[in-house]
Amino acid sequence: MRILITGTAGFIGFHQAKRFLDRGDEVTGLDSINDYYDVELKYSRLRESGIERDRIEYGREVGSVNQPGYTFIRLNLEDRGAMENLFLEGRFDVVVHLAAQAGVRYSLTNPRAYIESNIAGFMNILEGCRHTKVKHLVYASSSSVYGLNTTMPFSVRHNVDHPVSLYAASKKSNELMAHTYSHLYKIPSTGLRFFTVYGPWGRPDMALFIFTRAILEGKPIDVYNHGNMQRDFTYIDDITEGILRVTGNPPRGDAGWSGETPDPSGSPAPYRIYNIGNNSPVQLNGFISAIEKALGKKAEKNFMPIQPGDVPATWADVEDLVRDTGYRPSTGIETGVKRFVEWYREYYGVE
Secondary structure (H helix, E strand, C coil), rough: EEEEEEEECCCCHHHHHHHHHHCCCCEEEECCCCCCCHHHHHHHHHCCCCCCCCCCCCCCCEEECCCCCCEEEEECCCHHHHHHHHHHHHCEEEEEEECCCCCCCCHHCCCCHHHHHHHHHHHHHHHHHHCCCCCCCEEEHHHHHHHHCCCEEECCCCCCCCCCCHHHHHHHHHHHHHHHHHHHHCCCCEEEECCEEEECCCCCCHHHHHHHHHHHHHCCCEEEHHHHHCCEEEEHHHHHHHHHHHCCCCCCCCCCCCCCCCCCCCCCCCCEEEEECCCCCCEHHHHHHHHHHHCCCCCCECCCCCCCCCCEEECCCCCCHHHHHCCCCCCHHHHHHHHHHHHHHHHHCCC
């Protein structure tokens, strides 16, 4: 297949491109390479994929030197003209849209970045799919959409009308926008609500990265909600496997869907929402213990109250994804954290 993957200088997109390339697909990667976090890490991911930094120019496709079938283009999602041209020239079979302005706490101080990238940018993705008849759009949503919900585990059949961050609101907006295009233009679309993804090459703004760096440097770590947060930590390989399975399973619409008792996970249109998580929440204090074990070093902890925009717990009900695709998360927290720590030590040259 000819696949467009957005966000391939990012954590999940980098890994996902490799999965499709290993399968023999032809992949075009897209990323703005913004400075939300260390751009050197983003360029390192691209270099690992055979995309040389000195050849990258805005709006120009660059071929990989070690991955046949892989080309990369630096573009902003909100660049309407450039995005139109990319879709017209690419004629993609499938779009896997993983690029976005990420982060809950960052949205408190930089709200406009979320509107530009996550709303205007997603609009350009939808229009590109519409006008070039893309066979399946798979896009990243987030567990953050559950907001004030407290019923566990989180189900795709739950109402998600009470987000507590602009980031979460932008992801919920993506789901609504995708449904509209699936309904009006019959574009098969699948939204994936990711649950706290972690692993090698992960993001520096995520807890695992922050804690690992601080512990190795002998600095204290801030533990929010006094360590009582719970997260359904999901290892990157389980995420990429789930995306791979979903991509080959475009929704066709639910003939039994009823407007009298509407199920928010589906529609008569070719539209679907899935949770993609480990289905096994871990308390933050337990997560820190796994990091300490992998590092062989204890953390000094500053216990803090919960921050605005954070939710106290997440837990993914993945039954629908298991039923429809055979997805089964298989990486436990100690194994996943150990692999991250091994990568971190090698990448940064830390003993």
